[in-house]
Amino acid sequence: MASDIYLDANATSPVLPSAIAAAVEAMEAQFGNPSSSHATGLRARRILDTTRARARRVLGAGPGRVLFTSGATEGIQTAVLSALVAVRERRAAGEDCGDLLVYGATEHKAVSESLAHWNRLLGTGLTLLALPVDAAGRHRLDVLRDLAPRAAMVCTMAANNETGAISDLDGIARVLRESGSKAYWMVDCVQALGKLPLDLANTRIDYAPFSGHKLHAPKGIGILYVRDGAPYTPLMIGGGQEGGQRSGTENMAGIAALGAVLAALEEGTTFRGHAELAAMRDRLAATLRDAFPAIVFNAPFEHTLPTTLNFAVPGVSSKDLLDLFDAAGVRVSAGSACSAAKAAPSYVLDAMGLPLWRSGGAVRLSIGPLADDAFVDAACARIRHCGEALRASRFKDGSPGVMQVSGDGRYGWIVFDATTCVVIDPPRDQLERIAALARDAGLRVLDVDVADHATVELDDGSHAPCIVIGGAVLARLPDGWLLGDADAGHLRRTAVRHVFGAVDAGRLARVAHDGAVICHGADVDGLAWATPRARDGGTAGQLHQDTLDVFLRRHEDALLVDVREAFEAAAGPMVLHGRAARNVPLSRLAEHVAGWLAEPARPIVFVCRSGNRSAKAATLLRRAGHAQAWTVVGGLALA
Template sequence: MINLPNGLKQPLSLIYLDANATTQVLPQAASAALATMETLFGNPSSSHITGLQAKRIIDETRQQAKNIIGAGDGNVIFTSGATEGIQTAILSALHHAKKSLDSSKEYCLLYGATEHKAVPESLKHWNKILEINAEVKAIPVNEVGQLDMDFIAKEVPNALMICTMAVNNETGVYQDIHLLDQTIRANNKDTAWMVDCVQALGKTDLNLANTSIDYAVFSGHKLYAPKGIGFMYVKENSLFTPFIAGGGQESGLRSGTENLPGLAALNVIFSMLNGNSKTIFTTLKTLHIFRQQIAAALTQAFPEIVFNHSFENSVPTTINFAIPGFSSKEIMDLFDAANIRVSSGSACSSKVARSFVLDAMGLPVWQSESAIRMSFGPAMTQQQIDEACTRIVFAAQALGQSCLTTDTNIITEKTALEGLLQFKVGGSCSWLYVDKKTQSAIFIDPLPELTERLKTLLTCQGLNLVAVIDTHGHGDHQSCRGSLADDYLAQQQTDMLGWPVNSNTTIVHGKHYPYIVLGDKWLIKLNTPGHTTDSTSLLLCDPVKASTDDLLVHYAFCGDLILMGSLGRTNFSTSSATAMYSSLQLLKALIGTDSLICPSHDYNNEFTTSITAEISRNSLLAQVITHQINIEKFLIQKTLMDTHIIDQSGSEIMCGALIGDCHKILVREYTSRSLTEALAQPNNIILIDLRESYEYTLGHDKHFKNNVPLTQLVEFVHQHKHNKQQPLVLVCRTGSRSQLAAQTLLRLGFEHVGHLKGGYALHQY
C-alpha cells in the first residue's frame, strides 16, 4: 500500500527487478504456447499431418536458435533447461575421457570460482559416479571477476574438462571468450570446454562456431519463455553421450517427447531476438542507459551505496550493490514492502547468506553479506524503468520512519521510540533502552556493526545517551563502546566496561550496589563472574525505596551468564564455573524467576527468556536455583556441558552450548480463510504486524493496526506480561518472523498465540 496526500491507500503496482532468477512469460510467448496446446498438440514423432505440423515448430525453433547463437554446423539440442544441459555436457566429456586415462598421471577438472553452483556440483557428482577421481579445481578470479588466465595456462594441460561462464548471474560480469579460447587451446587442444551462456542470451552477441567451445547451455525461463524448456549447443564433431535415453527423439541425442508448448514460446522469443517480430527487444545501447538510470536512483536513495562490480565489464541488465549499515534482508524486506522484487545474491538458494561470487572476487565480508541484486531483461521499457526509479527513491524514504536514515523527506512522521529495542548481528545482541519522557537512552553490549545506525537513531530521535556499557569483555567481537563514548560521553569517566565511576550506591538485601538513573528507572550493576572474571549483570528496575524490599526488575542484561537454552561457557582462561554457580544464585535472588533476561547472544532467534522458562528445559540451572546441587557436582556437569560447544566457522565464537529444545513449540497456523473466519467470531483476537516500521509504513492490511517490529518484541512481552490470555495472531512478510515470535510468546507463557502461515506474501484480505 502507499500513503497518498489525502490519507487514502491504494495498492502498489509490481516492480519486478529479479530477471536473472526468472522472467515472466511474455504475452506473445504465452499465447503461442497456449495455441500449441489447443490446436498444434500433435506428437512431433507422428507421421500424420498434426504430427508434421508439430515437427515444423521444432524445426523452426532450432533454426532460429542456431542463427541467434551462431551455431554454424554445430547441433542445437532441446532440453528441459540449463541444468540438464550441464549434466549432458559433463557426462559426455568425462565418459569419453575415462576411456583414455593414464593411471600414472594426475588429472583435474576446472571451473570458474564464480560459476553457478550447478557446475561444480555436477562435476563432483559425475567425477565420483564415473570413478574418474580427478581433482576438481576452482579457477580464481580477480577483483572485477575476470578469470585468472595464468592459472588456466598452468592447470589446463592436465584438465579433462574446463567449465566457464559467459556472463555471471550475480554480478553480470562477462568473460573474454576470445582470450579464454586462446589460453585454453594454446595449452591443451583436446580438453572439453563447456560455457554456461544462460545470462548471455539476448544480452551479448554470440558466435559460437567461431570458437572452440564444445558445449554451451541455455535456459528459456531467463528470457521470457516458460520454465522447463532450454537448449544446448554441441560443436560439430565434439564428443557426445546422451544423458536421457529412450524413444530416440532429437535424433537420438535427447529422448523424451518434446516440450512443444515450451518450444513454441521459445520460437516467439527467438523471432523477437532476430528482429523478425513486430515486437522487438530493447537495444543494448538503451539497456546501458536503463542501468545508469537505476544506478542514479539508487545513489540518490542511498548516498553511501557501494556497487559490487564494475560496469565496464558487466552486462547492463545486472546491478549488484550493498548499502553500509544495512543487511541484505533489511533491504529486501524494504523493497518487498514497496512491491519491488529484488534478490540477495543468487536466487537459487532460499537462504540469505554471503555471496560466494563476491567472496571469490575478494570483496569485504560486509559487502558479500549485504549484497542485493537488481536485474532486468531486454523487454524492459522506458516507462517501467522510470517507475522503478521513482519507487526506489520512495522506498528509501520510508527508512526515516524507523530513524534508520536522517532523511527529512520521510513519508510520515517518525515513530518516537520508547522502551527496549533489541538489535542482532548474527548470534550477538545489543540492547537499547529509551526513556521517552526524558529523551534519554542507554546502550548495552554495543556491536561495532551498529555504530552508525545508533548514531543515526540518536540524532533522528533527539536522544541523550546516558551510558554505553558492556556486560563483559567479548571474545567474539570488538565492542564499539569506545567510539560511541568519544562522540557522546567524552567527559564521562568510566571503568573498563563503561560503567560511570561517579554512580550512586543503593543497598539491597544488605549488600551495596552501584546504580545510575534513567528517567523513572534505575540501572543497577552487580558483579556476576563465571563466563569471564569481569562479567557483570545490569538490572533495569524500579527505584529502591527500602533496603529490605525486593527489586522490581523489568530487564536483566546478564551478558553470557544465562543464555536461551544454555549457560555461558566456562572453559576460557578467564572463566570460573565455581564463580558462575554463585552468580546464578545471586541473580535469581535479585530478579526472581519471571523477570525478562536479555543476554548478549541469541543463537536460535528466541529473543528473550526468564528463569521460569529456562528451568523447564535446563536441568542444571534448575538444580542450582533450587539448591539441589553443590559446587563440586556443578563443576562436573558444567564441564560436560561445555564439551558440546561447537564453534562456528569463521570468527564467531560460540559462548554457550545449546542444551535445550529451542524449535519444537507448535504454533497454531492460520490461512487467510481460517483467520477471516476466526475474526468473525467474538473471540477478541488482536492482530499484530511484526514487520519493521518502514515496511509497515509502505504497506499493510487494514486489519493489522498494531505494529510491533521484532526489534521491539521483548518490550511487547514485558508490556503484556499480565495479560497472557489475550488471543494474538502474528503476521509478517513471509511467515518466518511471525512463527519465531509466536514460539517465543508461547514459551514465555502466552496462552493463545497463532500466526499467519506464509504471511503477506501468500495471503490478502
C-alpha cells in the same frame, strides 16, 4: 498492497505474452506427438523444426547440434558427461588429455557439482581446480595460461548471474589456442541470450547450455549447443527423440513458447538493445546512490551486463535490505536464486576478493530486456521510498525501549531513550550495524564502564551502580543488568521490567519479580527471552489466510501485530481485512510482553512477510504464558 516492481530478472522472468499464446496453442490445437507420422503429429513436428531452426540462427550454431533440454542444469550435466566420457576413452587409448578440470571460481554451483559428480561416477580421477578471477569478476588469464596445458576440460560462463560480469571469451579462446590445449570448453550462456551477441559456430566453444526462463520463456525448457565434431554422450536414452540424442517426449508447450521468444529476438523490436538497457541501468544506479548515499557497487559497470547491479550498503545487512525492498513491493535478491535460502556470504564476491561486509551484505537488482522507461520510473520512485523508510528512526515508539540484536549465535541488547542508548553484550559481528543504528537515530552511545555512575538500592539491601535512561534506571550487577523504575533511589523487585545476562537464580529471585522479562545472551531452550514463570513447550497458534478474516470478525478485540522491522513497516504499512496492524518489530518484542501478559484473554495475532518471524513471536508469547498468541501462516506473501 502496492503492485510488484520485479527487479530479479536474473533469477527468472515473466513469460512473454506471445510465448504464453504459443504454449496454449501447442496444448490446445497442436497437441500432437511430434514422433507420430499422422497429420496431427506432423503439425507438432513443424513447431519443433521451426523452433530449432530459429535457435540455430539466433545462436549462430552453424553445423553444430542444437538440442532441447529441460534447462541449463541438464545442459551442463550433458556437456560434462560428454566431455568426461571422451576423456576416459582418450586416456584408455593412451592419449595424453590432461589431469585437471578447470572451472571459473564464480561459476554457478551446478558446474562445479556436475564436474565432481561425473568425475566420481566415471572414475576419471581428475583434479578439480577453480580458476581465480580478478576484482572485476573476470577470469585470470595469466593463471589459465599456466593451467591450460594440463586441462582436460575448462568451464567458464559468458556472464555471471550474480554480478553481471562479462567474461573475456576471446581472451580465454586465445589462451587455449596459444597453449595448444586440447581441453573441451563449456561456456554457461544462461545470462547471454538476448543480452550478448552470439555466433557460436565461429568460436572454439564446444558446449553452451541455455535456459528459457531467464529470457521470458517458461521454466522447464532449455537448449544445449554442441559444436560440430565435439564428443557427445546422451544423458537420457530410451525413446530415441531428438535424433536419439535426448530421449523423452518433447516438452512441446515449452518449445513452442521458446520459439516465440526466439522469433521476437530475430524480429528485433520487442527487446531493448544494449544502449537502452545501459541507460536504464545508469538511472537505477543514480537513484540507488541518492537513496543510500554510502552504497558501494560490487562490479564495475564497464565489464558487466547492462541489466545487472550488485551492491552493498555499509552497516545494513543484505537481509535488512531485502526485507526493506520486499515491504515496498520491490523484488530483488541477495544473489543466485538457487542458493538464496543459504544464509552465507556470496562465494562469487568472495572469489573477487571483496571484504566480508560487501560479500555478506550484497543485493542483486536485475532487469530484463522487456523493461521500458515507465517501468524504470516506477522502480526509481519505489527505491527512493525505500531510502526514506530506512532513514526513519528504528527507535521511534517508546522511551525507554529495548531492542534485540543477533549475531555469531548470540544476542545483544540495546536500551535507549530519545537521545541516548546503552549496548549490552553486543555480538562482535553486529558492532558496525549497532553503530549505524545509533547514528541513524541520532543517539549517543553511553559508556557502560565509566566509574562515576549513580547508585541505586535493590531489594536484597545491596547497592548497584546505575545509568538513568529515559526516566528508568539500568542497574549493573556482577553478572548482568536490571532495568526498571526507581523510587527515591530504590529499585524494588516489583518495578524491575527486564533482566539482562545470566544473573544468579538465587539473587534474581530477591531482586526481580517473576513477571520480569529475562533477556538472554544466547538461546535458552530456543528462546531469546523468557519470564521466570515461562512454561516449557508451547507453540504458536496457527491462522491460515482462509480463516483469518473469520477469526478477526469473531474476536473484535484481537490485536493485530506486525513484527517486521520499523523500516519495513514504513516502506509498506500492513492492513489485513480492513484492519491496520500495529508495528512491534520482533527485535522489540521483549519491550512489550509485560503489557500483553496483563491481558491474557485478548488474542494477539502476529503477522510478518513470510510467517517465520510471526511464528517465533507467537511461540515466545505462548511460552511466556499467553495462551492466545497466534501466527498468520504464510504472512503477507500469501495474503
